[in-house]
Amino acid sequence: MMQAVRNMDDLECLACPPKYRALNTFWKYYTGQATAPYPTLFIGGNHEAMNYLWELYYGGWVAPNIYYLGHAGVIKFGGIRIGGLSGIFNGSHYKQGHWERPPYDNSSMRSAYHVRELDVYRLLQIHRHLDVFLSHDWPRGIAHHGNKSQLFRAKPFLQREIEDGSLGSPPAERILHELKPAHWFSAHLHVKYAAVVPHGAPQQTQQERGQKRKSPRRGPSPPPGLGRGAGKGQQAAVKFTKFLALDKCLPRRSFLQVVEFPDVEGPLEFQYDEEWLGVLQTTHHLMSLNRQQVPLPGMGGNRSAVPNAQLDSLREELQQNNNGTVPHNFVRTAPGHDPSKPKPRGRMPRSSPRNPQTEQFLDMLGLPYNLDQQQPQTHAVASSPGSPLQGVAVDETVAANPEEIELDEDGLDDEDKASAEALERTAEAAKQDMADDDGMFHAESLHHYSGSTQAAPDSIMEAHARQTAHADSKGDLPAALAAVLEGPNHHHGDADAQEPTGTV
Secondary structure, X not given: OOOOOOOHHHHOOOOOOHHHOOOOOHHHHHHXXXXXXXXXXXXXXXXXXXXXXXXXXXXXXXXXXXXXXXXXXXXXXXXXXXXXXXXXXXXXXXXXXXXXXXXXXXXXXXXXXXXXXXXXXXXXXXXXXXXXXXXXXXXXXXXXXXXXXXXXXXXXXXXXXXXXOOOOEHHHHHHHHHHOOOEEEEOOOOOOEEEEEEOOOOOOOHHHHHHHOOOOOOOXXXXXXXXXXXXXXXXXXXOEEEEEEOOOOOOOOOOOOOEEOOOXXXXXXXXXXXXXXXXXXXXXXXXXXXOOOOOOHHHHOOOOOOOHHHXXXXXXXXXXXXXXEOOOOOOOXXXXXXXXXXXXXXXOOOOOOOOHHHHHHHHHOOOOOOOOOOOOOOEEOOOOOOOOOOOOEEOOOOOOOOOOOOOOOOOOOHHHHHOHHHHHHHHHHOHHHHOOHHHHHOOOOOOOOOOOOOOOOOOHHHHHHHHHHHHHHHOOOOOEEOOOOOOOOOOOOOOOOOOOOOOO
């Protein structure tokens, strides 16, 4: 988790107990005192300075060479297409608009990073193949496609939620089975876990899986089509998504893995994706800055491809505009931390300013700026003739009730907090299984991962040395996802925070 905290004011927007908030080092990258050595792409998690990320809702540079994919997005790099969804799922806010605005209270600073249906709906309009998809929380049901017994040894308190189907994100589960990306990378649960999800056979829902299970399973079951009786032809017909979650970015933890894409090539810089730009153009009128969401076509169930004529037009415009390369137009919209000055407690920001990157991006697409949250208002949705939303009035005057008490459904239960020491002992007992990157991808297992792997480093410096040596041996930076860095306090839920947060 990046945790793009620029100053002490941003720190006031970080959703964790104040005593665990720490400024850490992102401000050095923001102010130019440090520079990311490689192009770095990230999505938001559940401990973020959402006031800053809101400025870049559609994506943008949070610092030189560090790019935020946006609340949802698709981008190209090195010949691969990467999609992603920021935040975590909470059913209480899923069908709401993006109503949260500074100054946040303890409730809204958490709901601000909860996934919204509009962002999922936009991703579901993607029809072309994705090489990689990024999410913070795991897709629901993903644990059933990997070595559950090993996962239970590392995180025993997850077993009940996995077995009753409550662990993971239902919207991410749908994206997984609709978009079928080749690779899916997640974080959030602070454990390394690999799985292989088949798409060539009908998928069971969580409810169907629970109804048909009459006795506990012993270890993972083979994916459909890969049983002992399956022939080579059957295996070849099945398409898979290779899932990988990594641990926290701490010494002797499996937080880093290199995955290479040897069969693709392209410029090693971020480029706009014309299909995603087309989706944004056709769904721009669906944005709501209130609790009340604008009705989505087909109640959010429609999947409509961007018209070919629109794609051709966008592709031509991108080719004429530096071949679609994302401009390096980072600009600071707030002062960075100055260590030479006294460090008083920050003050909660009163608003999020317009970021010039977002203004330029929307201007490129011919779209009006729609992220101003200062004055709620009532208006009729502007839509093209024939649109399902033509003439629909949207009430944007719904305000937060100051008397309302929101139950924090993301919070980690008491069992997890009370069992911290027991979990450490359990993790130590499973050390032989977890220490080596190949442990979850053993060649004799049906869950073998074909990507290249390296042993987990003992420190970030060792990881950097290995990566540098790897790049030097090839003479150039490979088209790879070079690192996935998980912050030191990215717990299963919102409420628990036992360590300082925010490491870059």
